[in-house]
Amino acid sequence: MHPENDLQAFIREGYLHFLPHVSLDCVVFGFHDNQLKVLLVKWKKLGGWSLPGGRIKRTEHMDDAAQRTLEERTGIREIFLQQFHTFGRTDRTQNAPLGDVADLFGEPIGPDNWLADRTVSVGYYALVEFSKVNPTPDFFSEACRWWDLHELPPLLFDHNQMVTQALHALRAQLHYQPIGYTLLPETFTMPELQALYETILDRPLDRRNFQKRMLGLGYLQRLDERRTIGAHKSPYLYRFDRFQYEKALQEGLGFGQYVPMTSFAG
Amino acid sequence: MHPENDLQAFIREGYLHFLPHVSLDCVVFGFHDNQLKVLLVKWKKLGGWSLPGGRIKRTEHMDDAAQRTLEERTGIREIFLQQFHTFGRTDRTQNAPLGDVADLFGEPIGPDNWLADRTVSVGYYALVEFSKVNPTPDFFSEACRWWDLHELPPLLFDHNQMVTQALHALRAQLHYQPIGYTLLPETFTMPELQALYETILDRPLDRRNFQKRMLGLGYLQRLDERRTIGAHKSPYLYRFDRFQYEKALQEGLGFGQYVPMTSFAG
Structure with missing residues (x-):
C-alpha cells in the first residue's frame, strides 16, 4: 500500500478500524545534558506543534495502542508508559479545530469527518532513553523532534496542560x-x-x-x-x-x- | 416524558445525545461505623452488581458528566470527585456482554445497539458523607445500596479491578x-x-x-x-x-x- 492511500483511507473510513471519540496523547520525557526534553510533532497544515498521539484499534487494548503509537514515533519497543489523566473538556481542541481543515491531506476533513468529532483523550507519559530515540513524524506531521521542557512553544489543543499534568504525575511517581x-x-x-x-x-x-x-x-x-x-x-x-x-x-x-x-x- | 419512553429513546438513539465508545464509572466511598463502604447498583436483568456509571452528553464536559451521574445516584451536588484511571481493555465487559441482552428493557439491546459497543471507561472515585446519601437506582438497575468494602460481591464488567485501583489511588491521595x-x-x-x-x-x-x-x-x-x-x-x-x-x-x-x-x- 502507498502511504498516501493509507492516509486517505484513514481519513475516509478510519472509524471502521479505530474507535471514534477516544484518542491517546503521549508526553515522552527524555533526559539529556541535565535537562528534561519532551518529544513533539509539527502538524503539516495546522501550523503548530502537538504531542504525539494516536487512535485505538477496535481490536486492540488501549495500553497496546499507546505502545504502538510510541513505537511508531520513537522506534523503541516496550516503553515504560504510565497513564496519568484523561482529558474530556468539550473545548479541548478549540484552538485547532480539525473540522475546519478541508482538503489539506488529499482527502477532505470537514466538520462531518470522524476525525473532526469530539474526542476524549487519554494521556500517557513515557520515560525513554534520549539517545535511543529516532524521532519519526506521522501522516499528519512534517517534523518530530525534542524540545526543552522549559522552552515549549504554545501547543495545539489542550497539550500544554497535558505536559503540565504529566510533569506533576512524574514528580508524584518519584515518591512511590x-x-x-x-x-x-x-x-x-x-x-x-x-x-x-x-x-x-x-x-x-x-x-x-x-x-x-x-x-x-x-x-x-x-x-x-x-x-x-x-x-x-x-x-x-x-x-x-x-x-x-x-x-x-x-x-x-x-x-x-x-x-x-x-x-x-x- | 414517561420514564419508560425515556429509557426506550435512550436505548434506540441515545448515541445522538451521548458520546459512544466512552463511559464513566464511579467508585463512591462512604465512611460508617469505622468501615469504608462502596455504593453499588444491581442491574435489572444482567443478574449482578456494578459500580454506578454513566455516559457523557455530547455538549457536556466529562467531569460535569461524572458530577451529574453521581448526583442522580446519591442526591448530592458538588461531590469531591477524583479521576483515577481509564480502563481500555477489549475484554473489559466480557463477563456481561450487553449485546446478548435482547428485548429486556422494552427495546432490544442487540449486538448492533450502540450500548453494546466497546467502551473505554473513565474511572472516578468520590468521597461522600454516608448519612447524606440517598441511594437511587437508575434506568437499568433495580437496587442501589452501600456495601462493605471488604464484602463486595463479584462485580459485573471489570468493576472489581476498578474498586481495587480506586482504593490504591485514595491511599496515595492521603499523602498529598x-x-x-x-x-x-x-x-x-x-x-x-x-x-x-x-x-x-x-x-x-x-x-x-x-x-x-x-x-x-x-x-x-x-x-x-x-x-x-x-x-x-x-x-x-x-x-x-x-x-x-x-x-x-x-x-x-x-x-x-x-x-x-x-x-x-x-
Missing part, C-alpha cells in the same frame, strides 16, 4: 516508584542520579540525604569501578539491579519504604 | 491531599480522624505521630469544647478550617508539607 532506569546510561554516579531527580523536581536536593535514601531503596548496585574524574575525585559507579527495580516498579515502593522527598531538601 | 472533610461529621475527635485514616490504610497508626502530623498540616481547628465521654476522658473536638482545607486540596500538600505515612506507623 523507582525512576531512572530508562533515563540514565547503564552505569552512573550518585551525582548523576541526583541530577536527574533535581531536574525532574526542579530544585536542589541535599547530597547526603539523597544518597542515604537512594541506597535504602535496595535496587542500586555499587560497582567496584569508580569513574576517574581528577586526582582526588573518583565517584563510585552504580547500576540498577534489574530484578529489584522491576519488583519495586510493579509493587510500588510501598508505605514501608516510602521516600519522603522533603527529607531530600537541602 | 487533605482527606476527611466529606467523610466525617462537622466536628470530630482526633481518634475519630485517626480511625478514618486507619480504615483507609487498613492498618494501625501511632497515635502521637499521627496527631503531630495532622496538626502540622494547618487545616485543623481545635475547638474550645471537648467531647464528654467519661469521668477522665474528654477528648478535644476539631473541625476543618474550610479555607485552609480547600487551599490544600487545590494546591496539594506540596513537597514542603509532605506527609510520609511511614511516620505514622506504630
Whole structure:
C-alpha cells in the first residue's frame, strides 16, 4: 500500500478500524545534558506543534495502542508508559479545530469527518532513553523532534496542560516508584542520579540525604569501578539491579519504604 | 416524558445525545461505623452488581458528566470527585456482554445497539458523607445500596479491578491531599480522624505521630469544647478550617508539607 492511500483511507473510513471519540496523547520525557526534553510533532497544515498521539484499534487494548503509537514515533519497543489523566473538556481542541481543515491531506476533513468529532483523550507519559530515540513524524506531521521542557512553544489543543499534568504525575511517581532506569546510561554516579531527580523536581536536593535514601531503596548496585574524574575525585559507579527495580516498579515502593522527598531538601 | 419512553429513546438513539465508545464509572466511598463502604447498583436483568456509571452528553464536559451521574445516584451536588484511571481493555465487559441482552428493557439491546459497543471507561472515585446519601437506582438497575468494602460481591464488567485501583489511588491521595472533610461529621475527635485514616490504610497508626502530623498540616481547628465521654476522658473536638482545607486540596500538600505515612506507623 502507498502511504498516501493509507492516509486517505484513514481519513475516509478510519472509524471502521479505530474507535471514534477516544484518542491517546503521549508526553515522552527524555533526559539529556541535565535537562528534561519532551518529544513533539509539527502538524503539516495546522501550523503548530502537538504531542504525539494516536487512535485505538477496535481490536486492540488501549495500553497496546499507546505502545504502538510510541513505537511508531520513537522506534523503541516496550516503553515504560504510565497513564496519568484523561482529558474530556468539550473545548479541548478549540484552538485547532480539525473540522475546519478541508482538503489539506488529499482527502477532505470537514466538520462531518470522524476525525473532526469530539474526542476524549487519554494521556500517557513515557520515560525513554534520549539517545535511543529516532524521532519519526506521522501522516499528519512534517517534523518530530525534542524540545526543552522549559522552552515549549504554545501547543495545539489542550497539550500544554497535558505536559503540565504529566510533569506533576512524574514528580508524584518519584515518591512511590523507582525512576531512572530508562533515563540514565547503564552505569552512573550518585551525582548523576541526583541530577536527574533535581531536574525532574526542579530544585536542589541535599547530597547526603539523597544518597542515604537512594541506597535504602535496595535496587542500586555499587560497582567496584569508580569513574576517574581528577586526582582526588573518583565517584563510585552504580547500576540498577534489574530484578529489584522491576519488583519495586510493579509493587510500588510501598508505605514501608516510602521516600519522603522533603527529607531530600537541602 | 414517561420514564419508560425515556429509557426506550435512550436505548434506540441515545448515541445522538451521548458520546459512544466512552463511559464513566464511579467508585463512591462512604465512611460508617469505622468501615469504608462502596455504593453499588444491581442491574435489572444482567443478574449482578456494578459500580454506578454513566455516559457523557455530547455538549457536556466529562467531569460535569461524572458530577451529574453521581448526583442522580446519591442526591448530592458538588461531590469531591477524583479521576483515577481509564480502563481500555477489549475484554473489559466480557463477563456481561450487553449485546446478548435482547428485548429486556422494552427495546432490544442487540449486538448492533450502540450500548453494546466497546467502551473505554473513565474511572472516578468520590468521597461522600454516608448519612447524606440517598441511594437511587437508575434506568437499568433495580437496587442501589452501600456495601462493605471488604464484602463486595463479584462485580459485573471489570468493576472489581476498578474498586481495587480506586482504593490504591485514595491511599496515595492521603499523602498529598487533605482527606476527611466529606467523610466525617462537622466536628470530630482526633481518634475519630485517626480511625478514618486507619480504615483507609487498613492498618494501625501511632497515635502521637499521627496527631503531630495532622496538626502540622494547618487545616485543623481545635475547638474550645471537648467531647464528654467519661469521668477522665474528654477528648478535644476539631473541625476543618474550610479555607485552609480547600487551599490544600487545590494546591496539594506540596513537597514542603509532605506527609510520609511511614511516620505514622506504630
